[in-house]
Amino acid sequence: MEGDFIERLQRINVTEEEGEVCQVRATWRKEILEECSLSLLGRFLTTQPYNQRVVKSLLIAVWRLGSDLRIVDIGEGLFQFKFALESQLKWVINNGPWSFEDHPLVLRRWERGMTAALVIFQTIPMWIEIWGLPFDLLTEETSRDMGRGLGEVVEIDTTIFTSDQARFIRIRIELPLDKPIHRGDCS
Incomplete structure (x- = not known):
């Protein structure tokens, strides 16, 4: 739907009168850009x-x-x-x-x-938890690999690797909005 709108927008022709440029003073432009940033x-x-x-x-x-x-x-x-x-x-x-x-x-x-x-x-950041991993897979490298299987890895909660409790790993990923979330195995 958004793609159709963009295509229609790109096909619009501007008349010479409509193509006149209005000037925005640089001082206002700078303030507006600063606020928007x-x-x-x-x-x-x-x-x-x-x-x-x-x-x-x-x-x-x-x-x-x-x-x-x-x-x-x-x-x-x-x-x-x-x-x-x-x-x-x-x-x-x-x-x-x-x-x-x-x-x-x-x-x-x-x-x-x-x-x-x-x-x-296109994405939403989400913390995910992975429970029940074998002890030899409770590593930062495994966390990164598993996170990549779901989306772009933003952050790994490393406290698990230095804590005296290791029940699960936490990974913050950018989940794509156009793909379903799968439960179970990450491949």
């Missing part, structure tokens, strides 16, 4: 309606950012989360995944030139 774009993976006012209040409370966070409804279920500090933005990314009423929130960092119509979410 501290933002994430997000969407809940659901087709069911939800109360956006409640979602905004909940995220502000859970993320504990108060007035340091501005949530802008861009339309079509897309939000822009504007942060005051880079550390706040990174905290939200690193401590996810986030959800509301069992609907995951997919996030991606703003990029220059990005428009609401062209924002595509």
